[in-house]
Amino acid sequence: MRGVVMYAPGDVRVDDRPEPAILEPTDAIIRLSATCICGSDLWPYRGAEPVDHQVMGHEYVGVVEEVGPQVRNIKVGDFVVGSFWASDNTCEICRAGYQAYCVHRVLMGTIGTQSERARVPLADGTLVATPGMPDPDLIPSLMAASDVLGTGWFAAVAAQAGPGKTVAVVGDGAVGLLGILAAKQLGAERIIAFSRHADRQALAKEFGATDIVEERGDHGVARVKDLTGGLGAHSVIEAVGTQEAMMQAIRSTRPGGHVGFVGVSHDVAIPGDELFMAGVHIHGGPAPVRQYLPELVQLIWDRKIDPGKVFDLVLPLDRAAEGYRAMDQRTATKVLLTV
Amino acid sequence: MRGVVMYAPGDVRVDDRPEPAILEPTDAIIRLSATCICGSDLWPYRGAEPVDHQVMGHEYVGVVEEVGPQVRNIKVGDFVVGSFWASDNTCEICRAGYQAYCVHRVLMGTIGTQSERARVPLADGTLVATPGMPDPDLIPSLMAASDVLGTGWFAAVAAQAGPGKTVAVVGDGAVGLLGILAAKQLGAERIIAFSRHADRQALAKEFGATDIVEERGDHGVARVKDLTGGLGAHSVIEAVGTQEAMMQAIRSTRPGGHVGFVGVSHDVAIPGDELFMAGVHIHGGPAPVRQYLPELVQLIWDRKIDPGKVFDLVLPLDRAAEGYRAMDQRTATKVLLTV
Numbered sequence: 024m025r026g027v028v029m030y031a032p033g034d035v036r037v038d039d040r041p042e043p044a045i046l047e048p049t050d051a052i053i054r055l056s057a058t059c060i061c062g063s064d065l066w067p068y069r070g071a072e073p074v075d076h077q078v079m080g081h082e083y084v085g086v087v088e089e090v091g092p093q094v095r096n097i098k099v100g101d102f103v104v105g106s107f108w109a110s111d112n113t114c115e116i117c118r119a120g121y122q123a124y125c126v127h128r129v130l131m132g133t134i135g136t137q138s139e140r141a142r143v144p145l146a147d148g149t150l151v152a153t154p155g156m157p158d159p160d161l162i163p164s165l166m167a168a169s170d171v172l173g174t175g176w177f178a179a180v181a182a183q184a185g186p187g188k189t190v191a192v193v194g195d196g197a198v199g200l201l202g203i204l205a206a207k208q209l210g211a212e213r214i215i216a217f218s219r220h221a222d223r224q225a226l227a228k229e230f231g232a233t234d235i236v237e238e239r240g241d242h243g244v245a246r247v248k249d250l251t252g253g254l255g256a257h258s259v260i261e262a263v264g265t266q267e268a269m270m271q272a273i274r275s276t277r278p279g280g281h282v283g284f285v286g287v288s289h290d291v292a293i294p295g296d297e298l299f300m301a302g303v304h305i306h307g308g309p310a311p312v313r314q315y316l317p318e319l320v321q322l323i324w325d326r327k328i329d330p331g332k333v334f335d336l337v338l339p340l341d342r343a344a345e346g347y348r349a350m351d352q353r354t355a356t357k358v359l360l361t362v
Numbered sequence: 363m364r365g366v367v368m369y370a371p372g373d374v375r376v377d378d379r380p381e382p383a384i385l386e387p388t389d390a391i392i393r394l395s396a397t398c399i400c401g402s403d404l405w406p407y408r409g410a411e412p413v414d415h416q417v418m419g420h421e422y423v424g425v426v427e428e429v430g431p432q433v434r435n436i437k438v439g440d441f442v443v444g445s446f447w448a449s450d451n452t453c454e455i456c457r458a459g460y461q462a463y464c465v466h467r468v469l470m471g472t473i474g475t476q477s478e479r480a481r482v483p484l485a486d487g488t489l490v491a492t493p494g495m496p497d498p499d500l501i502p503s504l505m506a507a508s509d510v511l512g513t514g515w516f517a518a519v520a521a522q523a524g525p526g527k528t529v530a531v532v533g534d535g536a537v538g539l540l541g542i543l544a545a546k547q548l549g550a551e552r553i554i555a556f557s558r559h560a561d562r563q564a565l566a567k568e569f570g571a572t573d574i575v576e577e578r579g580d581h582g583v584a585r586v587k588d589l590t591g592g593l594g595a596h597s598v599i600e601a602v603g604t605q606e607a608m609m610q611a612i613r614s615t616r617p618g619g620h621v622g623f624v625g626v627s628h629d630v631a632i633p634g635d636e637l638f639m640a641g642v643h644i645h646g647g648p649a650p651v652r653q654y655l656p657e658l659v660q661l662i663w664d665r666k667i668d669p670g671k672v673f674d675l676v677l678p679l680d681r682a683a684e685g686y687r688a689m690d691q692r693t694a695t696k697v698l699l700t701v
Contacts, residue, residue, distance in 0.1 A: 295630025
């Protein structure tokens with residue numbers, strides 16, 4: 024089958040890869056309807072993480088073609104969405120809502136879902152079936168649920184976005200934009216988006232942003248303070264993963280407020296003395312998307328949210344290299360690959 | 363009046379200092395019954411923070427001698443306990459429970475309560491009166507409420523200690539020990555104390571510790587994992603303020619668990635990538651002791667808790683230098699100064 028392989032930084036190819044097979048009795052094999060390129064795929068693409076002939080992709084939606092003998096709830100023919108961590112959804116950590124840390128977790132990135140078909144471990148715990156076969160126009164939104172929507176949602180929950188709250192969002196990529204959508208759905212009163220790109224500002228507003236701040240760093244922090252009576256936001260989402268973004272998030276948060284961070288942290292170090300004096304809550308990491316999938320799939324199915332709008336470039340799988348280039352050069356926010 | 367002044371690191375003297383006076387209409391003047399030396403007073407004593415003829419002390423209990431014309435609730439003759447941050451207890455931040463960040467806060471350490479009398483700003487918002495004049499044996503526990511108990515309590519709340527939870531406590535000083543007491547009061551099922559001192563281990567057990575771990579660092583983390591089915595504690599209190607203690611706390615916490623940190627952080631830097639992968643919540647800083655004071659004073663008054671046991675050396679104010687020396691050399695955990 025065809026699948027994406029990153030040979031080296033900047034060198035992405037669609038190769039002939041081995042067909043997946045059931046390896047464990049809890050596995051399923053899916054034929055992908057769509058997959059996509061993640062912001063985190065750009066780290067190795069740019070040489071910020073080592074890479075050598077690595078299969079790529081951890082986001083996926085598609086139709087179940089085969090299940091192992093111990094799979095009980097997922098059936099051949101189901102249309103399914105899954106998270107980027109396969110999880111049993113029954114261990115103590117999963118039951119506490121932290122499926123990304125399941126004691127039996129498997130990182131889908133090591134399987135590589137930028138491909139025609141894929142093996143999904145722990146199918147019953149990992150996959151969520153839609154109520155029926157989705158209309159084609161729902162595919163991008165279901166695709167978004169697999170990672171960027173679930174991640175933005177987790178960030179908003181971690182930041183305790185909710186009624187009466189002012190939420191600020193650092194990062195206007197797909198995750199940040201969907202953090203805005205999540206904060207709105209969770210009932211936030213006011214949503215401040217940091218963004219200096221007109222198209223992303225427009226989508227931010229469509230998703231629920233009430234204020235746009237173009238300044239960054241401490242100038243951006245000062246603007247948030249201005250907008251919140253000098254106190255800072257109750258809830259701040261950090262969806263970038265750099266030192267500047269993390270400090271901007273912490274400094275934009277009022278004492279007792281909450282920072283939800285989901286940007287993959289590279290070379291970030293949080294100074295303990297500043298964190299001590301800030302008095303904020305910090306929570307983040309790889310999102311337990313599986314926790315939110317049933318709710319998110321239903322919201323999409325009912326057409327109450329349209330997170331698929333973050334995809335601003337659609338390409339066939341064979342043109343994946345073009346998609347990586349577009350995201351790297353920021354001519355696209357998020358690339359959907361049709362299979 | 364007599365009061366403690368730190369001339370320089372290691373040089374503590376009891377000097378004649380000016381009598382306090384009402385400066386603002388919301389002030390009160392109290393005559394102290396007792397004061398004490400804080401672990402954080404050791405930072406300048408040891409040269410880890412700059413100090414030059416600094417008045418010392420931010421913990422206090424005593425009797426109100428005078429109130430300003432705008433003080434409504436606190437009366438002359440009241441026996442009062444207050445926090446180390448004076449707060450109005452009415453601003454938006456105070457109402458959210460973060461009185462240590464009150465928009466009008468005043469740090470009592472700048473006033474210096476290791477003295478015979480002291481001015482307390484924002485008296486109505488800062489002070490809590492006991493139901494009557496306390497029996498002398500209650501004074502140490504009420505004194506503890508002013509900082510170390512309130513701080514340990516905040517740490518336990520920040521770590522979300524509660525029923526069904528396993529709580530680990532890093533640091534066996536007064537705050538760590540009272541974090542154990544707080545976790546027990548909050549209903550924790552199992553409390554693991556890191557301690558290698560027999561006397562502190564005994565007090566930890568008296569306060570509610572169920573397990574003692576003598577190992578530190580990653581060896582200590584491994585022991586906590588052993589005791590928790592490999593998962594880590596649900597709740598971890600960090601009451602030291604060093605890099606080793608902070609990392610020990612984060613690594614002892616299961617994914618989705620909570621770290622409450624109250625050790626004053628010096629030269630601590632939390633690596634973003636490790637925090638990202640850990641998936642824990644972190645919250646801490648200067649404790650909003652005022653939030654808990656009414657409840658803590660009542661628990662002490664009703665003799666349901668005895669936090670005063672952390673004081674293992676009692677000296678008259680005039681011998682403060684001896685108290686600093688004892689705490690610096692670890693021959694005392696916590697020193698009460700009678701006035």
